Amino acid sequence: MIRLESVSHAPTDAVAGEPLDRPATRLITPDMVRDLPRVRTYIRQADAALAEIGYTEHGERHVSLVSHIAFNILKRLGHPQRECELAEIAGFLHDMGNAVNREHHAQTGAVIAMHILSDMGMPDAEVVRVMGAIGNHHENDGDPVSPVAAAVILADKSDVHRTRVRNPDMIKFDIHDRVNYAVEKSFLNVDEAGKTITLELTIDSGISQVMEYFEIFMTRMLASRKAAKFLGTSFGLMVNGNRLT
Ligand SMILES: [Fe+2]
Ligand SMILES: [Fe+2]
Numbered sequence: 001m002i003r004l005e006s007v008s009h010a011p012t013d014a015v016a017g018e019p020l021d022r023p024a025t026r027l028i029t030p031d032m033v034r035d036l037p038r039v040r041t042y043i044r045q046a047d048a049a050l051a052e053i054g055y056t057e058h059g060e061r062h063v064s065l066v067s068h069i070a071f072n073i074l075k076r077l078g079h080p081q082r083e084c085e086l087a088e089i090a091g092f093l094h095d096m097g098n099a100v101n102r103e104h105h106a107q108t109g110a111v112i113a114m115h116i117l118s119d120m121g122m123p124d125a126e127v128v129r130v131m132g133a134i135g136n137h138h139e140n141d142g143d144p145v146s147p148v149a150a151a152v153i154l155a156d157k158s159d160v161h162r163t164r165v166r167n168p169d170m171i172k173f174d175i176h177d178r179v180n181y182a183v184e185k186s187f188l189n190v191d192e193a194g195k196t197i198t199l200e201l202t203i204d205s206g207i208s209q210v211m212e213y214f215e216i217f218m219t220r221m222l223a224s225r226k227a228a229k230f231l232g233t234s235f236g237l238m239v240n241g242n243r244l245t
Pocket of ligand 2: 058062066094095156
């Protein structure tokens with residue numbers, strides 16, 4: 001007589017011996033993501049790759065700021081706490097794809113984030129929301145597909161600042177460096193009562209004319225306006241105390 005034994009064909013983790021499709025139930029906090037050495041490695045490598053091809057700073061300073069601002073935008077507009085935290089996580093992870101290639105860095109970054117967050121045990125329903133936000137953050141090929149995505153777009157586009165310029169000697173030659181270097185102060189003002197989000201900039205017009213800002217940042221401004229609209233607000237730009245939009 002042949003005895004048939006029931007055999008599980010689910011793939012198993014060779015180390016832990018657990019099925020790979022185990023349900024993920026852990027609550028992953030923004031601090032847990034920030035503190036992961038693997039995340040730090042990807043962010044550092046992404047920034048190093050951009051340094052090689054002459055881009056402004058996209059490292060821990062930039063992603064920490066974007067993370068913080070994305071959280072605050074949703075918080076000020078009264079979104080649920082967990083949604084604010086997902087924006088905070090997406091903001092921190094949004095530029096890792098630059099470690100692969102500047103082209104399509106939003107999409108490759110989303111896939112990298114999926115691996116990291118899934119490995120940490122974040123539920124799939126949350127992972128996809130973070131992926132959608134990261135994959136849509138770039139102004140050329142992204143859209144505010146969710147509140148988390150809209151918050152990351154607004155936060156990312158608001159980071160224009162002198163400290164992002166790696167080599168101030170280049171400001172004579174490179175318009176991106178010049179415009180960033182000219183910005184002494186940038187602040188994203190969320191007015192929940194007035195339903196407006198205003199990017200307030202202080203620009204040293206001795207270094208760069210305001211027109212130069214528009215020349216290179218027009219698509220960013222349009223992306224910000226779209227994102228603000230998605231969140232039920234209007235977007236404004238204020239330069240040196242003058243409201244321009
Ligand atoms: Fe980016
Ligand atoms: Fe960015």
